[in-house]
Amino acid sequence: MAWTWFHRLGSSPWVYRFSGTLLRFLLPLAIAMIVLGCIWGIAFTPPDFRQGNSYRIIYIHVPVSVVSLAGYYVMAVAGAVSLIWRLKVADMAMRVAAPIGAVLTFLALLTGAVWGKPTWGTFWVWDARITSMVVLLFLYLGVFALYEAFDNKTLASKACAILSLVGTVNIPIIYKSVDWWYSLHQPASIKFTGESTIDPSMLYPLLWMIVAVYLLYACLLLLGLRVTLLESEAKTAWARKVVMEVK
């Protein structure tokens, strides 16, 4: 019936094969979309009347910021699924999501700093939203560090699942912080309700890039998942067969 897909997730060889098929389409699509989106953003959008060309980093900065925040939810939901249904795949997804999310958050901070220099005149401002992103980075690093601290990896992933669920409390505060504290950072430009304050000619490539980075995130997650699957089942026949075929 409709729920059989869920039970299949319990079978490592099936997940490995399925993710392989999925990646065959997703990975080229993600790469193509990112390349096209970058060209679109750099060459075919008008310069900003105040920031000139420097604003174009928005096509990297905003997508990685959005996905790094969403990535925490992916991690927490995967953690919850692994706690509730003891699903090994969810457990691995959570583990893989932590470093990917940390790198994306770091990229968001880095591109923000690069963008901040020409527009605000400084690399770093202790603004509410930037601070929240630093907090997010440490939340990711905390999950990563907690996992590494345990020798017993079954315990480690359970503890990490709890920690990431507790950490989800902070994500709404990150979003809300924009409203809580007024500072140098401009208010959010994309609004889901009401008029956007960004011109459509700049908005469409931005939305395109957000979708592209989401796809890239999915690909990275799947790639990491496949490696972890092979690693943790290195002694089984199917994993040996896969590795031998690649050789």
Added chain:
Amino acid sequence: MSHSVFGKILVRQLLLAYRRPAAVLNPLFFFGVVVLLMPLGLGPKQTVLAEFAPGLLWITALLAALLSAEMLFRSDYDDGGLEQLVVSDDSLYLASLGYIVAHWCLTGLPLALFSPVFGQLLALPAEGYLALATSLALGTFVLSAFGCVGASLTVALRRGGMLLSLLLLPLEVPVLILGAGVVERAINGMPIDSLLSILAGLALLAAALTPVAIGTSIKISLEV
């Protein structure tokens, strides 16, 4: 009250502390010695100290709560008390709440009560005293709750200290911002009711939700 497991844990923790009074005073001593460092590092100018006092006092409270959290479950883990708690049919939720409240009574509450003294040492303007004490009383409850979560997650690890700070400090950021904000606003003569309400809300939310996480983490740490 003392018939429920909440009361039993609370009374027991307080009794244990009462029998070793030096341990109760440790957070206060810690607070005092860190406050001593501030003028040494920043210079003794009253105006400079007064400006930074709200933030400094709150950061010190954060560190005091953090350092005292590490040993929270240690002895009960080592002597098997936690295991007995889990296998008994008492509610682990209420027991966890008991640990939180006991920890708060032994660290947060004394700090809040003595905070005017430390405020005086850092030249905190008089308008800030009540705000400091109230915000500390509410905020340290959240810190105790998070401290218990962190301690229950790391109790099975032998070297949890540094890790605990990495886990807890990001979670405690909103409390620091709100707490220092309350004192800042009170000094500037602005109303503080709204921020205090948010702090109280966070404390209630922490009291309601963190015992679930603590109970689960205790079970995970005991591998049951």
